[in-house]
Amino acid sequence: AQSVTQLDSHVSVSEGTPVLLRCNYSSSYSPSLFWYVQHPNKGLQLLLKYTSAATLVKGINGFEAEFKKSETSFHLTKPSAHMSDAAEYFCVVSDGPSNTGKLIFGQGTTLQVKP
């Protein structure tokens, strides 16, 4: 079965320092992987997605993620955090066997950015 594990429920960084949000996945198929962000009282917004093309994926707002098959990881990074990055982040895998595109979400990581 497909699954994702976000290794940290809460990450705190100072403004201007790097961000690393960790995600491991489990899939018996070639997965499609996504990162979504949810700001307080806002809807889910796609940051980036991996769909078997380039392993280094660039997204919006300076975020990027690298697909590493050997490590079954899809960690999200950003070189320099901004206050507006404070939000909840979800690592997501698309359900391969059903091929419907239904998404399987990780438990989320809350990113706190300190001034």
Next chain:
Amino acid sequence: GAGVSQSPSNKVTEKGKDVELRCDPISGHTALYWYRQSLGQGLEFLIYFQGNSAPDKSGLPSDRFSAERTGGSVSTLTIQRTQQEDSAVYLCASSLVGGIQETQYFGPGTRLLVL
């Protein structure tokens, strides 16, 4: 262009009552998904519609939950005889077509509170 819209944005109901939640997908999107976001369970898939195909109902938690999609556009999620554990944010998403590589666009959600 217009994104996914959902109504109502908030709903408070009494235990045992029925509720209907509405989703208007992005125009031209043939695939529509319902998800639920709750404190205990995180984000979980409920149901998927694709064109005129039979829906994938595999995520519905009980037979009190049902959904329909009329005319391939608007969808309604109905919860009968609501229970307190149904309290959650119900999210609707749409994509151009179904499939594991497609990007899903999420609505702002309906926050349901069952007293």
